[in-house]
Amino acid sequence: KNGVILALDVTDEKSALTISRDVADFIDAIKIGYPLVLGTGLSIAEKLSRIAPVIADFKVADIPNTDRLICEHVFEAGCDAVIVQGFTGPDSLFECVKTADDYKKKVFVVAEMSHPGGDHFFTDGVSKEIAAMAKKSGAFGIVAPATRPERVKELRGVIGNSMKIISPGVGAQGGSAADTIKAGADWVIVGRSIYGAKNPKEEAEKIKKEIEKYI
Numbered sequence: 001k002n003g004v005i006l007a008l009d010v011t012d013e014k015s016a017l018t019i020s021r022d023v024a025d026f027i028d029a030i031k032i033g034y035p036l037v038l039g040t041g042l043s044i045a046e047k048l049s050r051i052a053p054v055i056a057d058f059k060v061a062d063i064p065n066t067d068r069l070i071c072e073h074v075f076e077a078g079c080d081a082v083i084v085q086g087f088t089g090p091d092s093l094f095e096c097v098k099t100a101d102d103y104k105k106k107v108f109v110v111a112e113m114s115h116p117g118g119d120h121f122f123t124d125g126v127s128k129e130i131a132a133m134a135k136k137s138g139a140f141g142i143v144a145p146a147t148r149p150e151r152v153k154e155l156r157g158v159i160g161n162s163m164k165i166i167s168p169g170v171g172a173q174g175g176s177a178a179d180t181i182k183a184g185a186d187w188v189i190v191g192r193s194i195y196g197a198k199n200p201k202e203e204a205e206k207i208k209k210e211i212e213k214y215i
């Protein structure tokens with residue numbers, strides 16, 4: 001295990017495949033989202049899945065029926081996991097988890113976001129409530145902010161050790177990879193610091209090395 005997930009927010013297929021192959025030894029998964037999928041089409045998922053497991057970050061947030069239709073597309077396309085919002089409520093979340101179970105895939109639930117305004121509505125209590133609901137749903141893990149390691153620690157307390165935490169906000173957003181893993185995250189999610197670097201491979205290796213003693 002490297003402890004690093006690549007957030008692949010480039011928008012063309014050539015860069016996406018080149019960078020992913022380049023850093024493959026130092027990451028455990030590739031997170032794709034709207035920037036790349038709207039730029040290239042969802043067929044990029046299958047191509048990337050030959051390099052590493054793919055997490056579809058669509059922050060699914062709809063009624064249960066629409067959520068299920070979205071998740072089916074994501075899993076049929078070859079993604080191994082989907083990221084969903086929890087604020088839509090338990091029925092929506094449970095439908096995503098049920099769909100993932102049907103495909104033997106995984107769901108991550110956003111518990112709190114990493115940007116400066118991320119704790120405006122995701123207050124301490126709300127984040128914990130979403131994390132507790134995620135646990136109840138049988139989701140595989142939660143998303144918690146690397147920019148607030150103290151919240152990662154609190155949320156780890158809510159979900160216990162049976163679930164995973166993935167944390168964006170390292171590097172470009174100011175978070176420290178080591179502090180985030182020490183606070184209880186299983187993986188840091190890193191985008192711009194890797195794909196925007198002159199030498200993405202060197203940068204990915206550097207982050208892997210920074211956290212390896214805490215994993």
Ligand code: BMP
Nearest residue numbers: 007112113114168169172173190191192
């Ligand atoms: P970067 O390392 O370039 O800041 O990228 C972080 C990635 O994680 C982006 O894809 C972003 O959309 C995502 N993300 C985030 O930064 N904070 C969150 O709370 C949730 C996210 O999905």
